[in-house]
Amino acid sequence: MDRVxxxxxxNLKPLVDQYVPEGSAMSSSVYLTGAAAIIVTAILWRNLRLTSRKATKKDHQRRKKPARASAKKEHDKPIPMTPERRIHNxxxxFLDEYxxxxxxxxxxxxxxxKDQIYQRNYYNEMLLKLLIELDGIDLSNVPGEKKLTLKQQRKTVIKEIQTHLKLLDKLA
Known part of the structure; x- marks a missing residue:
């Protein structure tokens, strides 16, 4: 502000003094209008410079992306999780976080x-989300014995989570 x-x-006051006498009522409004014009111009000029820099950087990145994108896509493709890995996850x-x-x-x-009530509700919600995630594991395409093993693993995890949910429900 001191620089302004x-x-x-x-620079501007000598010009204004040439056309508007110092003691007139109009001089203060001319000063304020001039100062406002300078401030607005400085803000607009700065924003224009910043947006033009961003556009230049984005254009530069766009030119480089296609060569990297194909190599990166092959590397970053998520590996589909198997049902047993999802159950284990x-x-x-549950064991580590909740x-x-x-x-x-x-x-x-x-x-x-109130904090403990909030914590009870939080853990209740998180455990329900884990149960929903277990429900979403599709075992229809898994063959024979492996399907029975996975069903049993899922059932065990569900019972473990439900036991803790029942304990939380008793607190209410």
């Missing part, structure tokens, strides 16, 4: 504490 005022006093998330928190909450739960 300095610029005004050094859900169980690990089981200890639920057990800790059960130890010292206070129904009057």
């Amino acid at each position: 005022i300095g610029f005004y006093k050094g 859900v169980r690990l998330r 089981e200890q928190g639920v057990l800790k909450l059960l130890e010292n739960y206070n129904a009057g504490d």
